[in-house]
Amino acid sequence: MADAFRPDSDGSSVRVTVEDRFSRLIAKVAEDRDRTAFAELFDHFAPRLKAYLIRLGSDGATAEELTQEVMITLWRKAGLFDATRATAATWLFRIARNRRIDSLRRDRSALLDAEDPSLRPPAPEDQDEELDARMREERVREAMKKLPEEQADLIRRAFFSGLSHSQIAEDTGLPLGTVKSRIRLAFTRLRRILEADDAVDTN
């Protein structure tokens, strides 16, 4: 799938520029405690993180509180961000996910958990298998496009909307058992597409 990595008309090259910008801003926060840079990151990501947390079921106030914790992590741990391993959005997604779990588990003491893998340098043995973050993201976008729309839609709903299977069944009018098996099938299919890409890449 050589085409997968070529900038295309839907703005991949624009995205690369944006990612470069985020990486530079995070570096400024890390190196200079640059408040203007941080505010720009905040204005881009905080509203998205809040929306994500609301979709997963938090009320507005809780979502904003968790967003604040994620942004504090960014402020304090910017030096641990590695643009080759994750894009800013993926890194913050992981931190938000983990913060949300910690808060559900009520483990407030885990704030800024040093053991959080997204806040740790990779083990040396992991580095070989690292795919460049942007390549990975582009590859995943392409793989999602190759899925039949129905499956891509189910993945988005199941993965990112916080909808239960029964809610999805209600929304789509499909029987519950069908929803479950189709979601499983969709993830496996996505995986096969990604792995087929890997096989091509290594040749």
Add this chain to the structure above:
Amino acid sequence: MDASREQFDALLAGYVAGTLAEPARLLVRSHLDLSPVNRGFVRDLEAAGGTMLEEIAPARIDNRDAMLAAIFASPAEEPISVPRMAVRTRLPLPLFDFIGKDVADIPWRTKLPGLKEYKVAEMDGCSASLLWIRAGMAMPSHTHHGTELTLVLEGGFTDLHGHYVRGDVAYADDDVDHRPVADDDEDCICFAVTEGSLRLTGPIGRLFAPFMRG
């Protein structure tokens, strides 16, 4: 088996989405720690999470200026966390941290001759145990009320689906009558998470069943 592979892919997706019951999450983290097989797929799904975060319709932040002020007033630097000393354990680190002891210090209880168990936790409607199975021992034939995930920590075992070694996860559905047999050259230690009858109905993140919160 395709069905269990599909189940496991969906479980990995639940891990990435952050919706697994805690014992299942612990098992997945331990599996990823021991085995590279699914790390790439998990990274891919996390990248998908990142792209979806980029594409979501933003929500309004009510207290922007106050939030920024609070962040800037917070201590800029955390004490540099000392890289953890190389812990001499064969347990995957997430599991070692959770249990708080190494294999040699586990207070096993004998269930049957050749089978010992240590209950790790009952939470989120799942029970989590360490199992020690003597080399060559056949487990009693059993079916499950719910789904059972078994991560091999030491040794290996075979059931009707295949052979599992350190880092592998066997996924057994309630309708599977499975009869694992430990390899005969080494005792087998596993971390098993079983979905119980109790189901939580937390406010958040009810995605997949089983093993998912909700």
